[in-house]
Each structure stands twice: as C-alpha cells, then as structure tokens.
Amino acid sequence: MEVYGEGRWHQVPIRAGLNRCRKSCRLRWLNYLKPSIKRGEFSDDEVDLIIRLHKLLGNRWSLIAGRLPGRTANDVKNYWNTHQKKKTATAPFPCKPAYLSDGRQPAAGAKNKNNNNISRLQITKANIIKPRPRTFSSKSLSWPMKPIQPKPNNIINLHHKLPPSQDDRRRNCQENHDGGGGAEITWMDQLERFLDDGINNLPVAADHEADRFPLGQLMSSILPDHQEKSVDNMMMFEEDSYQSFWSDLDICHLLSDRHDI
DNA sequence: AAAAAGAGCAACCGCCGCCGG
DNA sequence: GCCGGCGGCGGTTGCTCTTTT
Numbered sequence: 676m677e678v679y680g681e682g683r684w685h686q687v688p689i690r691a692g693l694n695r696c697r698k699s700c701r702l703r704w705l706n707y708l709k710p711s712i713k714r715g716e717f718s719d720d721e722v723d724l725i726i727r728l729h730k731l732l733g734n735r736w737s738l739i740a741g742r743l744p745g746r747t748a749n750d751v752k753n754y755w756n757t758h759q760k761k762k763t764a765t766a767p768f769p770c771k772p773a774y775l776s777d778g779r780q781p782a783a784g785a786k787n788k789n790n791n792n793i794s795r796l797q798i799t800k801a802n803i804i805k806p807r808p809r810t811f812s813s814k815s816l817s818w819p820m821k822p823i824q825p826k827p828n829n830i831i832n833l834h835h836k837l838p839p840s841q842d843d844r845r846r847n848c849q850e851n852h853d854g855g856g857g858a859e860i861t862w863m864d865q866l867e868r869f870l871d872d873g874i875n876n877l878p879v880a881a882d883h884e885a886d887r888f889p890l891g892q893l894m895s896s897i898l899p900d901h902q903e904k905s906v907d908n909m910m911m912f913e914e915d916s917y918q919s920f921w922s923d924l925d926i927c928h929l930l931s932d933r934h935d936i
Numbered sequence: 937a938a939a940a941a942g943a944g945c946a947a948c949c950g951c952c953g954c955c956g957g
Numbered sequence: 958g959c960c961g962g963c964g965g966c967g968g969t970t971g972c973t974c975t976t977t978t
Contacts, residue, residue, distance in 0.1 A: 684964075701964075702947065737966065752967075753945055 706749045713745025717754055725751060726759065 684697040695703075706712075717725070721743055728739040736748035736755075743751065 697963080698949095698965095699947075705965095706946070734967065748966075749946075756968095757944060 706747050709747075711745055712747060712750075717746075721746065722754075722758075725755065729755065729759070 684701045724742060725739060728742060732738050734752075734755075736752040740746050740748040740751045
C-alpha cells in the first residue's frame with residue numbers, strides 16, 4: 676500500500692479529494708490527527724520544562740515541543756500564549772510595556788478592527804531574542820563585540836565544532852558500522868546531554884546575573900575550545916551582551932539548525 | 937436570561953532554507 | 958547563479974465556548 680503524507684504532502688489533498696492545500700493537510704495532521712499526539716492539560720512537569728526551555732531557547736516552539744513527547748509546537752505555543760504570557764506580563768523583566776501605534780497605552784477593553792481585545796493581542800511582548808534558522812557559513816558568521824575581536828583560529832575552531840551535516844552523520848554511521856570509528860560524541864549528543872542533565876539546574880526565576888551561568892555552560896559544552904570562563908567574561912562585557920551574544924554569535928542557530936537530524 | 941468580555945485552540949499566513957532542475 | 962516546489966517554522970487571526978456582568 677502506498678503511503679502519502681509526511682514527505683509527500685502534495686499528494687494528500689489530491690488522493691483524499693480534499694479542497695485543502697498541502698500545507699493545511701500537513702498542519703492538520705501534525706497538530707491534530709497524528710495518533711501520537713497527547714491531548715489534555717499540561718502536567719506540572721511539562722509546564723516546568725516548557726518554562727525552562729523557553730528561558731533557554733526563546734520562542735523556538737518546535738524545539739521545545741521536541742522535548743515534550745506527544746506535544747506539538749502549536750500546543751506549546753498556544754499554552755505559552757494563553758498561560759505563561761499572562762504571568763510574565765506583570766514581571767518587570769524581560770517584558771516591556773505595550774503601546775498603541777500612536778504611543779498611547781490601550782484603554783481597558785479596547786478592541787481592534789477584528790473585534791479582538793487589544794490587551795490580548797498587544798499584551799506586553801517579552802524581550803526575547805528571535806534567531807532565525809540560518810546556515811552557518813563564513814559569510815553569516817559575525818562576531819558581535821568589537822572590543823574582543825576573536826583570533827582567526829577561534830572562528831576556525833567554531834567551524835570545526837559546528838553540528839555535523841547529514842552527510843557527515845551518514846559517513847560517521849557508515850564508518851562506525853565498518854569498524855573504522857570510535858564512540859564519537861556528536862554535537863547533538865552533547866546538546867541532548869546538556870538538556871537532560873543541565874536543564875534541571877536552570878533557575879526558573881533567575882535574575883540577569885544568574886542567567887549567565889547556564890549559557891556559559893551550554894557554550895562550553897557545545898564548543899569545548901571555548902572556556903566557560905571566557906564565555907562568561909564576554910557576556911559580561913556589555914550591559915546587554917547577553918542579547919548580543921545570542922543574536923549575533925547566533926548560538927541559537929547552532930542549537931536549531933540541525934535539531935531534526 | 938441576555939449581552940459583553942475573556943479564554944482556548946485550530947487554522948491561516950508569510951517567510952525561510954533546502955533541494956533539484 | 959537562478960528559479961520553483963517543497964517542508965517547516967513562528968506569529969497572528971478567527972471561531973467557539975465559557976465566564977462575568
């Protein structure tokens with residue numbers, strides 16, 4: 676029996692006679708119809724994990740959902756937008772006040788053109804870094820903090836520690852299968868290990884200062900050539916270097932680019 | 937009981953990177 | 958190098974149900 680669906684979504688609406696595009700079918704399957712999807716309320720453990728992962732990864736819903744068996748990115752996103760956003764909305768950090776386009780704050784109960792509550796849609800936006808998945812290349816790699824220019828070999832080292840490509844992993848598997856390779860710890864293994872072992876140590880309501888440690892730990896675990904201390908030093912260099920580090924060094928891309936391998 | 941407001945969630949939209957021609 | 962098709966993602970919208978007034 677031929678199978679349509681994952682990998683062949685364009686066939687699904689045709690075969691099923693549905694007046695839907697491939698993307699709608701895929702979304703419906705992934706978010707609702709897939710048998711492995713877990714319904715119902717989030718458990719305390721799941722909520723705790725979401726908070727910790729969101730603290731670490733930001734709005735990378737698919738990545739967060741990947742650590743929650745049976746939960747979809749949409750579930751996690753909806754949960755966050757409806758439950759956690761309310762909680763963080765009152766916190767002084769990292770949220771900033773919501774304003775209308777004219778600079779005023781929305782009046783209580785104010786509606787937009789779609790009759791939706793403005794307070795719901797323009798609720799204080801968390802000041803979260805939003806890295807986009809991007810291929811790591813010599814062109815895209817930039818170093819953010821001018822006072823500490825990396826030595827050229829730092830960049831080289833960084834490249835050497837990039838997550839392996841699919842071809843690399845295939846090669847490694849083949850080599851290991853052929854008896855040529857040892858028990859190599861892959862980049863993804865390191866991330867998995869960090870998430871499994873280290874995530875529980877992340878402070879949920881940590882202040883700005885405490886945020887630095889797990890990131891430094893993560894950095895040094897992914898990029899062993901960088902000493903944790905130096906990573907922390909770099910991050911303390913500027914007031915908002917925490918942001919700079921994530922956005923400009925694009926470590927999130929390292930985390931996200933290959934998570935589906 | 938009815939209207940208004942709030943909340944939850946599935947679906948839509950636009951953008952992105954990858955890949956093959 | 959360019960282009961089009963594809964899968965995938967995050968942000969946003971709109972519908973529906975529930976709660977409040």
